[in-house]
Amino acid sequence: MxxxxxxxxxxxxxxxxxxxxxxxxxxxxxxxxxxxxxxxxxxxxxxxxxMPFTLHETEDFFRLKHNSIDRYQILQLYMALGGVPFYLDEIRPGKSAFQEIDRVAFSKNGLLTGEYENLYRSLFNTPERHMAIVELLATKASGMSREGIVSKIKIKDGGVLTNILRELEESGFITKTHPFGKKIREGLYRLTDQYTLFYLKFIRNQKSAGKGSWASRIDSPQWRAWSGYAFENISLQHIEPIKKHWGSAGSILKFLPG
Incomplete structure (x- = not known):
């Protein structure tokens, strides 16, 4: 007032x-x-x-920080941290992506170890309901409809849910997509915040911590499922450059391995 x-x-x-x-x-x-x-x-x-940094901007950021980390490792970091400059600024030159993910996400005093609840509580007045929705969406890589969300959590289908979904979408945590051939009202919500997904899959219920804890998870069934989901999110977040530079020299398709 x-x-x-x-x-x-x-x-x-x-x-x-x-x-x-x-x-x-x-x-x-x-x-x-x-x-x-x-x-x-x-x-x-x-x-x-x-918006968060794109992959290209993330590479530029590391170069300005005199960090010569290669593109494959930039992608590994992006899958876990997203393009949030505050998180990326924590990455030290001369260290591998595996070493730095171990340090910031799996060490006792790592920046991201307790970031999840602090993040949501600083952004939303009723963070429990926002976290309940993102934690539900983390279990469904293909996304969920509004009706599916209502059926799984204790929030009535009305104005309150509309506000929560809008706040999460405006803040970049979730994205509403419209599957081909479906009506607009039949859209699906996906969890697209890279850090939130990484936290829920690996950090929250971690059974091991410290040096080597992240490397020990590589190529496990859980890691393969997460990496597919995370890589798909990155591709969707970069859809415009993919469309614009499809197959051209220096395109994002040449940036992303595989």
Whole structure:
């Protein structure tokens, strides 16, 4: 209300005033500003969606950090951490992807060991319901319909669920897709946040930790299932460059191994 009063009574009357609001608390940004029905209704003139780094931007980031890690290892890191600069900045030069994933995700004081709950609690007012949905979607690589989600969790099909799904989608944790031949209302929700998927598959119920714990999981049935899901997510997130550069020199298809 104070912000509404400030903007409408003084700031909006000035031609030299621009108010830029930025933050990671998605529910507050969406409900209090973007979808405001009070004094700030229709006041937002421009929305800037800050997306994670792409694979290409991630490579550029590592080069600027003087990290000569090769592309296959960049892909391994991206599958586990996504393109979040805060996570990528933790990766040290001169170390392999396996070593760094061990350190940041499986050591006692690793950055990502306890990040999951802190992340959701910092973003949402009722994080338990948001986490319940992403944890459900983590079990279904092909995605789930809204009706399927309702049948599995204790949230009624109504406005509350709509808000939760919108907040998760706006924050980049889930993506709604529309299978070929299906109606728009029959869309499927997929968990597409790389770190959340990695955490739920490996970190939360880890049976071993410390040096070598990640390497010991490589090529296990659990690892193969996760890597397929994670790689598919990456491909979907890069669909536009794939379409644009299909088969051309230097395309993302040549970046992604296999």
């Amino acid at each position: 104070a912000l509404e009063h400030f903007w409408n009574s003084w700031a909006s009357t000035r031609s030299d005033m621009i108010l830029v609001v930025c933050g990671s608390a998605a529910s507050w940004m969406i409900n209090k500003l973007i979808n405001n029905r009070g004094g700030l209704y229709n006041r937002v003139t421009q929305r800037i969606r800050l």
